[in-house]
Amino acid sequence: MPRVLIVEDDPDVRKAVELGLRHQGHEVSAAGSGEEGLEHLRSFHPDVVVLDLMLPGISGLDVCRRIRARDQVPIIMVTAKGDDVDVVVGLEAGADDYVVKPVQARVLDARIRAVLRRQDAPVSAVVRPRTQTHGDLAIDRAGLQVTHHGEAVALAPSELRLLLTLSASPGQVFSRQQLLEAVWEHSYHGDIRLVDACVRRLRGKLGELSGDPRYIQTVRGFGYRFGPR
Incomplete structure (x- = not known):
């Protein structure tokens, strides 16, 4: 209960x-x-x-x-x-x-x-190796743990699911609506501000520099993609 x-x-x-x-x-x-x-x-x-x-x-x-x-x-x-x-x-x-x-x-x-x-159950649709490593960022998909520079990153459920969704398909561009449906289970009438705010919080926790994100990149007019540089 x-x-x-x-x-x-x-x-x-x-x-x-x-x-x-x-x-x-x-x-x-x-x-x-x-x-x-x-x-x-x-x-x-x-x-x-x-x-x-x-x-x-x-x-x-x-x-x-x-x-x-x-x-x-x-x-x-x-x-x-x-x-x-x-x-x-x-x-x-x-x-x-x-x-x-x-x-x-x-x-x-x-x-x-x-x-x-x-x-x-943050993400179950895509099967990936247990741990993905992207530079200084490590994502344990089975254990639902994220570390950056070897330090654990405390993520709220929506932040973790967003990261897992994006990192499951590096390079793929996700629209805000796709992320709303995948992460928040919101229908067509969902509020895309949920996505933008969560991206900003997640970037902050991953130490992303303002205007120069390393992991979560904005594709203007479309949405977001995961693509470590």
Whole structure:
């Protein structure tokens, strides 16, 4: 049974989401503030965090950053409709996906299960040697471990799956839509900002220089490809 931590300050919304997810078969812990959410994170050990960006005290963005500084648990952020800036900033802060209020339990359940599938089985379609080495970057596809200059790289589920998808076919150009479907399991109506934000986070963790990426290259007008130089 997936363990879901909800961090939402509106008691009515919090209760509705909690009841909806319990009905969908999840074990749920709910917090009404960022501070409380961080405490629950330590005691409840969730499989997924559903995090509202608009919180009193510690903001949802700060909570997201604090979680990411020490934990790679999947984070699904909740935003108000039309808050495009919040979406981009939240994704840059480390969120794996997002849903827009009013939150529908079935939609949220689908996103939760998708992000857990990304964590448990990042890529299975392409068979490759257990470990691929690209210069200073080593990707253990079976053990789901990534090292750079011999140091382990902590990747969130979406970041790991993105890297595994791109590196499975070096040189192949993937459109943003293809990556949305392969990594996030989003349909045609998915948000390509998920892809761009995740690429930027992944590049940062791999030590990519701004404007001169070594591993994940932008093909303008098309998408991205993996091609170490």
